[in-house]
Amino acid sequence: MNAPEGTGDNTNFLYPFIDGEETDASALLRDLASSARGKADVSKKLQHASLQEWGDSVDAAGADMAQRFARGGRLYTFGNGGSSTDAATLASLFSRPARGRPVAAWSLAADMSVVTALGNDVGFDLIFSRQIIAHATERDVAIALSTSGNSDDLMTALTEAKKRGLLTIGFAGHDGGRMAVADYLDFCFTIRSQSIHRIQESHAVIGYHLWSAMQQHMAHNTRAAATATSGAHS
Template sequence: MSTRVGGALGALYPFLDDEPADVDAVLAAVATSTREKAAEIVALRGALVAEHGQRLVDCARRCAAAFSAGGTLFAFGNGGSSTDAQDVAQLFLHPPTAARPLPAISLTHDVALITALSNDVGFDVVFARQVAAFGRAGDIAVALSTSGGSTNVLCGLAEAARRGLVTVGIAGYDGGRMAESDVVEHLFVVPSASVHRVQEAQTTLYHVLWELTQQALAGEL
């Protein structure tokens, strides 16, 4: 049986083709592609420093004040952003260093709750209902979305704003509907059309936010 792969897929995975291939050329192409992607994310992260540096400092100070007053951080998102939300909660609650652990919860980890709400009420409310149940004025809501347009994420932010939480949005592309919303107090947009670059840079953003929050809590910011 032939394993020949053609078209765009064949260009991505030339090693799947059963016809003779120039291995050296394939390896050279992979190396070039890897270097280009690495340069792209480095440049993107550098641009974020200039764009969001002071905003991150301001947000970190707000977060530090919230934690000092007994607040809790709630993180949420869909798909890959749900994994990032869990990473945010893990980072604040169980830091990789001797840094101060801070109360943080991911609203994406309870599959039973999310599927119950989705089935019984609607997927648009899976985060808003949790914010309404657990959130208090002075807590922090961190919403992640590659597109910035996820309805359930926006509903979660709107509910957080109604209840007096500090609202933080992390989006990609041009920010989408998140950038148009008036409920996001601290917005960080990664201006890239690549989902991969967006999520890589978003990871950098929330790690920097965590570090700055730790500095602010220690009186160093």
């Protein structure tokens, strides 16, 4: 069946090998499968390279987060567009993990009434920084996700977070943009790719390893504290 007039090229940018007049379904399916395998291979290699580059920093950030959560700290995540969804997923991983200890975590884009009110009343660039001002303390953690590393509203929020003593972490892409050179970021994990899709996939993997490192450090600190208490009472 031919596509409706004016819509035949809608998928060409995703799958340029698809021809509107294609009649060989098996050849088309082979091409689609080959394309999917190629993208999965590129994504796997990028994730591996990213973990090799940032593994030690991810562990260090996880240790810092564990110390803050032990003092009652909270996590705030934020991003725009697809990165907003990734930020919500990351907050959910920390607050409602399938295993391990849950911690307090919120996505600052989750409440549309707050986001739209701030966007309307004070401007879009302040939708995250105003929430940091309202809720955050020096014990907390701020994680901003951006495929470019250049979003104004994220940078404004990170600046405010650092001013208030929060641990500040950025997830960036391409060359890291402004995040990579910002002195108000404690950690910046840049995914070396030009593809937004591959960047976001690696952001998800880095986020999981950050959560895992935090859990390991919290468990270690709990065991160490228990041992110290036991020794003091013996």
